Every structure is written in structure tokens, then in C-alpha cells.
Amino acid sequence: MSEDAGGGLERLPSGIAGLDIILGGGFLKGGLYIVQGPPGTGKTTLGNQLCFNHIVHGARTLYVTLLAEYHARMMQHLSIMSFFDISKIPDQLTYLNGLRVLHDEGLKGLLALLRREITTRGASVLVLDGIVSARRAAEDEQAFSEFVHELQGVAVATDCTMLMLTSGQGTKLTPEHTMVDGIIELSDQLTGWSAESSLQVVKFRGSAFLRGRHAFKITSDGIVVHPRIEALLARPSRPDTGISGRVSSGIDQLDVMVGGGLPASSTTMIMGPSGTGKTTLGLQFLAKCNEAEPGLLFGFYETPARLDAKIAAVCQPLRGLIDSGAVEVRWQPPTDDLLDAYGERLLQAVHRRKVKRLFIDGLGAFKQASVIEPSRIGNFLTALMNEMRVLGVTTLYTLEVPDIMGPTIRTPIGDLSSLAENLILLRFVELGSQLYRLISVLKVRDSQFDASLHEYVTSGKGLIIEATADSAQRIMAGYSNQKGGNPLPANQLREGHNLL
Amino acid sequence: MTGLVLVVDDEFGIAELIDAVLTDEGYRVLTAANGRQGLAVMTKDHPDLVFLDYMMPVMDGAEVLRAMVSDPSIDGVPVVLMSSMPEAMVAERCSDYTAFMRKPFKIAQVTTLARRLLIQSDST
Numbered sequence: 001m002s003e004d005a006g007g008g009l010e011r012l013p014s015g016i017a018g019l020d021i022i023l024g025g026g027f028l029k030g031g032l033y034i035v036q037g038p039p040g041t042g043k044t045t046l047g048n049q050l051c052f053n054h055i056v057h058g059a060r061t062l063y064v065t066l067l068a069e070y071h072a073r074m075m076q077h078l079s080i081m082s083f084f085d086i087s088k089i090p091d092q093l094t095y096l097n098g099l100r101v102l103h104d105e106g107l108k109g110l111l112a113l114l115r116r117e118i119t120t121r122g123a124s125v126l127v128l129d130g131i132v133s134a135r136r137a138a139e140d141e142q143a144f145s146e147f148v149h150e151l152q153g154v155a156v157a158t159d160c161t162m163l164m165l166t167s168g169q170g171t172k173l174t175p176e177h178t179m180v181d182g183i184i185e186l187s188d189q190l191t192g193w194s195a196e197s198s199l200q201v202v203k204f205r206g207s208a209f210l211r212g213r214h215a216f217k218i219t220s221d222g223i224v225v226h227p228r229i230e231a232l233l234a235r236p237s238r239p240d241t242g243i244s245g246r247v248s249s250g251i252d253q254l255d256v257m258v259g260g261g262l263p264a265s266s267t268t269m270i271m272g273p274s275g276t277g278k279t280t281l282g283l284q285f286l287a288k289c290n291e292a293e294p295g296l297l298f299g300f301y302e303t304p305a306r307l308d309a310k311i312a313a314v315c316q317p318l319r320g321l322i323d324s325g326a327v328e329v330r331w332q333p334p335t336d337d338l339l340d341a342y343g344e345r346l347l348q349a350v351h352r353r354k355v356k357r358l359f360i361d362g363l364g365a366f367k368q369a370s371v372i373e374p375s376r377i378g379n380f381l382t383a384l385m386n387e388m389r390v391l392g393v394t395t396l397y398t399l400e401v402p403d404i405m406g407p408t409i410r411t412p413i414g415d416l417s418s419l420a421e422n423l424i425l426l427r428f429v430e431l432g433s434q435l436y437r438l439i440s441v442l443k444v445r446d447s448q449f450d451a452s453l454h455e456y457v458t459s460g461k462g463l464i465i466e467a468t469a470d471s472a473q474r475i476m477a478g479y480s481n482q483k484g485g486n487p488l489p490a491n492q493l494r495e496g497h498n499l500l
Numbered sequence: 501m502t503g504l505v506l507v508v509d510d511e512f513g514i515a516e517l518i519d520a521v522l523t524d525e526g527y528r529v530l531t532a533a534n535g536r537q538g539l540a541v542m543t544k545d546h547p548d549l550v551f552l553d554y555m556m557p558v559m560d561g562a563e564v565l566r567a568m569v570s571d572p573s574i575d576g577v578p579v580v581l582m583s584s585m586p587e588a589m590v591a592e593r594c595s596d597y598t599a600f601m602r603k604p605f606k607i608a609q610v611t612t613l614a615r616r617l618l619i620q621s622d623s624t
Contacts, residue, residue: 071511071555072584072603089585090555099512100533101557117557 009206012125012161015053016046018225018344021232022201022210027182029124031205032152032162034131034176037186041197042218043165044069045081046186047127049222050163052083054125055092061125062117064096068130068165071095082221094121098128102137107147110134115154124160131164131176145175152179181205186216189372196338196372199225215338226340229347230376230383236390247357247394250284253465254424254439257454259447262422266445267385267395269363269419272426276437277458278398281426282359283315284462285396286327295327295357298346300334300365307331314462328353334365339376342369343384355393362398381419421445426456431478438472439465503618506547507531508538508564509582510556514603518551521610527618535559539567542574549617551610552597554583554590562594569596578617 013026020026027033035043051061065071074095078084089095096117102110118126128134138144155162164176177183182204189196198213210232216225246261249268255261262268270278279302289295302310307329311318321327330349332342342365350358363381370377388395397420423442428435440453452469453476466472505527509515515531522529530545532538535552536559542550554561561581568574581597582605583590590600599613 065511070513070604075584076604086585086589089589090560095555095584096557097511098557100510100515103512104533113557 012054014050015056016049016223016225018214018216018227019199019223021227022199022214022225023204024207024209027161027163028206029161030156030159031181032148032155032164032179033182033184034164034166034180035184035186036166036168038188039167041186041188042216042223043167043186044074044129045078045218046223047129047163047165048074048078049081049083051093051125051127052085052088055088059092059124060121061093061127062096062114062121062123063093063127063129064098064114064117066097066099066102066128066130066133071097080220094123099133102134107134107138107143110137111147111150111154114151115158118154118158118160123158126155126160126162127165128162129165131166132168135174135176141175145179148176148179152181177203187213191372194371215340217338217341224341226338226344228376228380229340229343230379233383233387236386238390240386240390248288249281249396250286250288251281251463251465253454253467254281254441254463256467257439257441257450257465258422258424258444259449262394263445263447265389265392265394266421267388267397267419268422268424269397269399270424270426271399271401273401273428276426276428277456277463278400278426279310279361280314280458280462281424282361282396282398283311283318286357286359287315287318287321287462289321289326289357291324291326293326293356294353295321295359296349296353296355297327297329297331297359297361298349299329299331299359299361301362302331304329304331314458314460316460328355334368337369339366339369339380342366343380346384347387350388350391350393358388358393358395360395360397362400364400378419385419429475429479431475431482436475438475439463502526502528503548503614504528504530504545505549505551505614505618506538506541506545507551508533508535508556508561509551509553510534511553514553514582517607518610521607522614525611525614527614535561535564535567539564539574542568542577543571546574547577549614550577550579551601552579552581554581554585554594561590565594565596580613580617 010029011026012029013020035046037043047063051063054061098110098113101113134147135144138147183202185200185202187198189198197216199216200213201209210227212228212231214225214228216223245264247264248261249255249258270281272278286295286297299307318327322329328349367377385395422444425440425442427438429438437456438453439456441449441451453472454466454469455471455475456463456465505522507515507518507529510533519529519531530541532541534556552561552564565579578598580599580601581590582601582603584603587600598617601609601613
């Protein structure tokens with residue numbers, strides 16, 4: 001324990017990884033905190049999880065209920081949780097009920113009980129569940145303030161970290177809210193049929209914390225909190241060293257078109273309707289990986305089996321790289337999880353293997369996961385992509401666009417094209433009875449590039465792009481005549497697609 | 501049906517429930533919120549049966565059982581030990597109880613135990 005009374009305050013990690021990140025390392029030892037939220041939001045789970053996480057290190061904890069769940073019932077409910085360990089009860093975690101003392105002896109009696117139990121048991125965590133009963137038992141506001149004040153005194157004098165759980169909501173200024181060292185609010189938000197739980201630290205004395213709401217889930221491992229990616233990465237984890245150089249896209253002709261390869265550590269969006277070969281292009285990009293330049297496929301739509309078949313059909317060299325571990329494939333169903341859970345998993349997978357080439361297939365899944373708060377997606381991706389840049393990761397991601405044919409393209413995700421440093425468009429053009437595929441580069445970071453359309457075909461070796469724009473020119477001229485208009489030059493296409 | 505029953509439990513609702521059930525059955529019931537209070541009631545009122553919670557503030561069930569053994573005036577009073585934990589875990593820490601009732605319990609268990617143990621204590 002620190003002898004320096006004026007120095008940094010010691011932390012008591014909650015053991016809930018995401019929450020500890022949000023709190024900047026955990027609760028402060030000897031602090032008094034409120035956890036509030038409507039019934040069913042997970043307060044009791046959080047309180048118990050803190051106790052069980054803490055006793056792993058041999059500590060003792062105390063869970064005191066007032067008007068709350070019966071202990072036996074609570075234990076039955078908790079018994080399905082992975083952290084629950086009945087063998088730790090009662091020596092390391094003791095459940096007590098203070099309602100009767102409160103009833104018979106008032107707040108003074110309850111305070112005396114808490115102080116005695118903390119000191120005799122040497123408890124370093126106290127959870128007081130159902131604090132509203134204590135508030136009701138108080139003669140007046142002053143009496144309750146004094147109780148909170150004295151409890152805080154006990155917390156400091158015993159180094160016991162205290163959580164008061166209450167179903168109270170909102171930012172109503174009650175004495176306890178102004179007095180405590182921190183307030184964590186849990187809430188449920190409903191959008192259509194889906195619900196998302198979120199947590200907000202509304203006050204935390206003595207430390208910086210990640211402000212705003214953060215999504216969480218209650219799983220069999222207890223509460224799992226996902227810090228909001230844009231808050232977590234509000235500043236990228238390291239300075240942007242402006243890594244220069246070029247990285248092969250995986251297709252020689254595309255490298256020529258973008259001015260000698262993609263800029264290193266840049267982000268490239270591949271837009272196009274379904275079936276144009278966006279995933280194939282991404283696979284070719286990953287096929288340039290090696291041990292020194294590991295790759296990651298973070299995919300949502302193609303299941304592992306379908307992906308394997310695709311690799312066998314259009315990008316065989318990638319097979320060996322996956323088998324040797326130079327490329328990792330992480331697949332998840334797009335409907336499965338929270339936006340920040342995806343973000344967290346992506347970051348972890350990138351960090352773990354020091355990934356240098358990342359292919360995200362596709363962006364639509366992030367949008368789907370942000371249905372509760374659609375306005376977040378822009379900031380979320382900006383933060384994520386900024387982090388990828390400073391980590392030296394060159395990123396490709398796909399975005400499916402609804403229009404199958406024709407020169408005008410609409411994107412389903414607002415103005416996200418502005419997020420990408422490089423923009424590549426794939427599309428179909430129908431001419432006579434023939435269906436052609438055309439690729440064009442719409443922008444490349446800080447580079448001169450070939451803006452003309454090129455025809456390409458998909459083959460067993462991936463996308464094969466024409467070396468010149470001639471055939472594309474003929475196709476577009478024919479398309480234009482077919483439509484009775486003028487030929488549409490490539491640079492006009494840029495203005496035509498209304499997302500830029 | 502006669503007999504004086506003491507219920508020692510810090511959980512308000514549980515002590516109240518057992519009190520109400522056994523009062524309906526015709527017993528006289530006293531309650532206490534922790535072990536020390538319970539012991540004080542025992543030495544003063546000499547109940548015929550004790551329902552004793554295991555995990556309690558001030559003085560827990562194990563300590564109460566030890567204190568009962570060392571006090572001849574209350575030693576031998578039948579005790580129903582109650583806990584949310586399995587009996588095996590509780591038994592590691594204390595003995596000298598007559599019966600064990602796992603929480604959450606059913607009302608029928610309370611009345612059955614009371615009948616059985618009060619008849620036994622009558623006959624001894």
C-alpha cells in the first residue's frame with residue numbers, strides 16, 4: 001500500500017476488462033460509488049461480479065442487501081455465471097441482510113453493522129444493494145446525507161471500496177449523488193425490436209474516464225463491457241509517423257492505376273454491387289502477405305466454408321498463407337454482436353499478430369450493428385481507421401452498393417466514402433446481350449492516379465484488368481449510344497456518383 | 501400444537517415468513533436478527549426449537565452452535581440450520597445441529613420439520 005498519502009490513489013480493478021478501461025484502471029480504493037439503473041439492467045450482477053473478481057486474489061468482500069433479492073434466490077440466479085464460486089462463501093464473500101437492523105435501529109444501526117462487519121471480516125469491498133430502503137428510513141434528507149457521509153468516512157478509514165446499488169435513475173441531484181466519489185448509470189435502450197444495454201460513468205472523482213455511453217451485455221461470464229471505440233481511440237494509441245512507401249494491392253494492373261501501389265498504411269474502400277468481385281480483390285490483396293507482413297480477413301458475410309470455396313476458385317495462393325498462419329480468417333455472423341464488440345475483436349486480432357494487411361468484408365455489417373445509434377458509424381470508422389494508420393496497417397474494406405448497373409452509384413452508408421483515403425469502384429455495364437465489368441479509381445491519397453475506366457474479368461486467378469482503357473471506352477460509348485446519350489467520360493462519373 | 505420456536509435470521513422476509521407460517525400452525529414464535537440476539541433470547545426464553553441461519557452479521561450460525569454446546573441451559577435444544585449453501589459446505593464449518601434446511605425452502609418443509617422435531621423434543 002502506498003505510504004504517500006498525497007500521492008496517486010490506489011486502484012481497485014473491477015475485473016471487468018471494459019469497465020476498467022473506461023474507469024482508467026478501476027475504482028479508487030476506499031471510494032464510495034453509486035451504480036444506478038432500472039430493474040433488470042444488471043446492477044446485482046455487476047456487484048457480485050466485482051466481489052467474485054476481487055476475492056480471486058484472496059481478499060474478503062461483503063454483500064449487504066436491504067430491500068433486494070433474497071440471498072438464496074440471488075445465488076441460484078448467479079450459479080449459472082462462470083465467475084460464481086460457492087466455495088468462496090461465506091469466508092471470502094459474505095451475504096448479509098441489513099433490513100431488519102435498519103428497521104429496528106435506523107441508519108445509525110445500519111452504519112454500525114456495516115462498520116463492524118467490514119472491520120471484523122477485513123473486507124476490502126462492500127456492495128450495498130437496495131440503498132433506496134436506507135433513504136426511505138431516513139428521517140429527513142439531512143439524516144441520509146449524514147449516513148452517506150459517515151459511510152464514506154468508514155470507506156476511507158478501512159480502505160474498503162463501496163458500491164451502493166440503486167434503481168434510481170436520471171441525474172436528479174440527490175445528496176448521495178453529490179457526495180459519492182463516482183456514479184455509474186446502467187440503462188436499456190429499445191430500437192424497434194432490439195434492445196441494447198449501455199453504461200455511462202456520469203461522475204468519477206480523482207481520475208479521467210471515458211465519457212459517454214458504452215454498450216454492454218450480460219453473458220454467462222457476467223457483464224461484458226465494450227468501451228465505445230471512438231472514445232477509446234479518441235486519440236490514436238501512438239503518433240502518426242506518416243509511414244511512406246507503397247503496398248501492392250495484389251493486382252499488378254491496379255497498382256499501376258493507383259500510381260504505383262496503394263499508399264502504405266492507407267485505407268481503401270472497394271465499392272460495388274454484389275457479384276462484381278469485391279471479395280476476390282480483397283483475397284488477392286491478402287495473398288501478398290508473408291510472415292513479416294501478416295494479414296487478417298475480418299469477414300461477416302461469407303461463411304468460412306464459402307470462403308474456402310472462393311479461395312479455391314479464384315485465389316489459390318491464399319490457401320497456403322492461411323494454412324501457414326500468415327493470414328488469419330476471422331468470421332462472425334453480421335447479426336451477432338454489438339458494434340464495439342466487433343471493433344474490439346478487430347483491434348485485438350490486429351494487435352495480437354501485428355497485422356499489416358487488413359481486409360474487412362464488409363462495412364455493411366458495422367452499419368447493421370449500429371442500428372441503435374446510426375449516427376455513430378462515421379466516428380466509429382474514423383477512429384478505427386486512424387488507429388490502423390498509426391499501427392502501420394494497410395486496410396481494404398468492401399462496401400456493397402445497391403445499384404447494379406449504370407453510371408450513378410448511391411452508397412447505403414451516408415458519406416462514408418470521405419473516410420476512405422483511396423476509393424475504387426467496381427460495376428457492371430450491360431451492352432447488348434453482354435455484361436461487362438469495369439473498374440475505376442476515384443481517389444488515391446496524395447497521389448496521381450489513372451482515373452480512366454478499365455475493363456476486367458474474373459478468372460481462376462482473380463480479377464484480370466485490361467492494361468488500357470480502350471475496351472472500357474468502347475463499352476461506355478456503346479452504353480451511352482444504347483441509352484441515346486453522349487459517351488460518359490470517366491471523370492464525369494466521379495461527379496455523377498452522388499456520395500462524394 | 502404447542503411449543504416455542506425461535507427464528508434467527510438476518511434476512512427480514514425469511515424470519516417473517518417462518519414466523520407467520522409457524523404462528524398459523526399454532527406455535528409461539530420469537531425472532532432475532534443475528535446470532536448474538538438469538539443467543540440472548542435462548543437463554544432468557546428457552547425455546548423448544550430453533551431455526552438458525554448460517555450466514556449472519558455480528559455472530560454467525562456456527563458460533564451460535566458452539567455457544568449453545570458450552571451453555572448447559574440451552575445445550576440440546578434442537579436446531580434447524582438454514583443456508584443457501586449446500587449442507588456439505590456448511591457441515592465443514594459446524595456441527596451439533598439437528599437438521600439442515602437448504603434455502604430457498606418450501607413452506608411445507610418448515611412445518612414438517614417443526615412437527616417432527618417438536619414431537620421428538622416432547623418425547624425426550
